[in-house]
Amino acid sequence: MTHDLTLPSASHTAEGLAERALRDPHRPRFHFTSPGGWLNDPNGLSHWNGVYHLFYQYNPLAAAHHRIHWGHATSTDLVHWSDEPVALVPGSDGPDRDGCWSGVLVDDGGVPTLVYSGRHGDHELPCVARGSADLRYWTKDQANPVITAPPEGVDITAFRDHCVWREGQVWRQLVGSGIRGVGGTAFLYESDDLLSWRYVGPLLTGDASQHQGELDWTGTMWECVDLFRLGEDEEAGSTDVLVFSAWDEGTTHHPLYWTGRYHGDTFNPTALHRLDYGGRYFYAPQSTRDEHGRRIMFGWLQEGRTDEANAQAGWCGVMSLPRVVTLATDGGLHQAPAPELTELRRERVEVAPGRQADRYTRLPAVRGDQLDIETTLRLAPGATARLVVRETPDGAERTVVEVSRAQDGTGGTLRLRRETSSLDPTVDTEPRYGELPLGTNGRVDLRVLVDHSALEVFANGRALTARIYPTRANEAVGVGIGADGDVALERFDAWQMASAFTDGPRPLWP
Incomplete structure (x- = not known):
């Protein structure tokens, strides 16, 4: 919980949200949902000292996307979840006063650290918060935003969402974006301390003029980029995967992924694939490698009913069941529900x-x-x-x-x-x-x-x-x-x- 949190006392806006949500016959019972209000992207997904941490985009005040917080839940089995204190709350001023948007959790020498998009007006910029040892309480860095502007000289469509990893002695980061008139992209940055970042360049850029309107259109902006390697214990047989969600002018389209090879400062793609045939019903996925060596992925199940129906129900948005992602024989991804879910049978x-x-x-x-x-x-x-x-x-x-x-x-x-x-x-x-x-x-x-x-x-x-x-x-x-x-x-x-x-x-x- 951030130091600038002001709890809403007897807010009429939030009154009855959890109670109404519980009565809704459409509310899932073994998928994770927020207690009430709004849920969207999975964030900060990690397996830390034997505990799975699922942060998520959350509005506890209404079933609507507004001034987004970071909700937080933990589990030891990927099945039963415990609600934890709200991790991030928009500040009264500063770069995240209009929302704490999507990001990741990294281990900075034993210090749990969140890298997220702080929203102010129409701008989203990378911010950092550091957590307590139990990951329950968080303090935003006074240096926020740690990247003060998108790359100079590039006409971008948007700039948000993060994938951060340690590579040798440096940190590397991808920020989802798009180059106007060209296509979606992931901008690559580098840092020694997670606070001062050097722009490297686009890791890979799509072509928005190709396949527009089709189920594999890559969009004008890539949201929630996620880069990982599968088969990493066998170098000759490994494949790098770059997941993103295709976005265009405020419309969320579908999750896609490139397979190929990440090397140096570029990603050399071999094929583009659809991640989930449901399109926007498995959006903004994020993954982590757990302590068992598995690649675990969650996505956001958007609603298919009206905003009015969501408001009346008191809740909106579902987290997918956890998936284990492996390499398929055809070079793409094989997805299956985590085996732990059989505990509920x-x-x-x-x-x-x-x-x-x-x-x-x-x-x-x-x-x-x-x-x-x-x-x-x-x-x-x-x-x-x-x-x-x-x-x-x-x-x-x-x-x-x-x-x-x-x-x-x-x-x-x-x-x-x-x-x-x-x-x-x-x-x-x-x-x-x-x-x-x-x-x-x-x-x-x-x-x-x-x-x-x-x-x-x-x-x-x-x-x-x-x-x-x-x-x-x-x-x-x-x-x-x-x-x-x-x-x-x-x-x-x-x-x-x-x-x-x-x-x-x-x-x-x-």
Whole structure:
């Protein structure tokens, strides 16, 4: 908690936020959410002395993006989270008076140190805060901002968000940005002490004139850049990954990543990939290497309903489930939910394997709005398998996950059909889809996690995240399976998922 914090006493603005949030049937129960109010980007993700620290963009005063604070939660198992004191609060004056925007946590010789974007007016500039040994209390550096302006002579679209690491005897930092008329970029800086920074140059710059309007458009600005190496214990087989979120004139588009090689002052890309087929529903991801050597990633699940609905509900924004990210055989990333999440599994239902002869069969034994479903399918060329969740008894509301194999058998598609997910005409129901690599004989390992309005789908290592808002939430608990063409169901297991939080409202100011 910062020294200039003034707690709101009996603020009518915040009154009842946590209580209203708790009553909302669309609020997830095993995904992390803030106690109430607003949540967006994951920040400062780290594994420090055996404890996972998840900081996040937070407004405890309203379910709206305004004067952003840094919320803070801790966990020893990536499943159950404890709310910690708010870490950063906008100052009464200074470079972060209008918000403490996204950043990271680094270990500066044993001193936990945050590097974040302080917002003042239309400007975001890098700032530093140092923490207590338990990472619960923070003091902003008097030298803030530690970079006083973007690079000279460059017409930028924006300048914010940070990736900071130690390289040899120096610190290096990437700041997300964009060069007007060219494309998104990540500016590289260097420092001896985290306070005085030397501009090196753009690490990599995209081309915004290419693929505009497409699902892999790189945008005019790169938010929340994240550079890391996978396979680092085997130099010859390692790959460098540069993750970013494509932004343009205030619109958040989708998360992408380059694979390639970071060397010297540049990143030499080999391929561009989509990180999550849900687009903005897995936005601004951040990752860390935990003490077990795993690359753990979180992202922000944006809302798909109106601002008015969010305000009425008293909360806005969901943190994704933790993902373990590894190298896939095709050179991209393989994503899977952290195995610790199985701790929340309760009653298990198994469906008998066999050929799927019907276009649709409801599974009366599988019901719920907190589910973890795992299935293995074999698709013949031209075949499609579907899994239906959150279905009302009359089928008026239902969400459909589809996996299909091309007629020539060469590849597949993962698709989420939300057109009938809600009868509310104001919510987003656009379909989401992406390429699906297939295993031997058309094998698909599919996992679907349903948590009220939060939906995360994993198919052969590819991820698709979205939000759904059935109007008849208490009735929309049905599950079913179906197929077109030759589909073999080799395995189907479903578990009820317990809540990760205790009952009752959580304090907005822990």
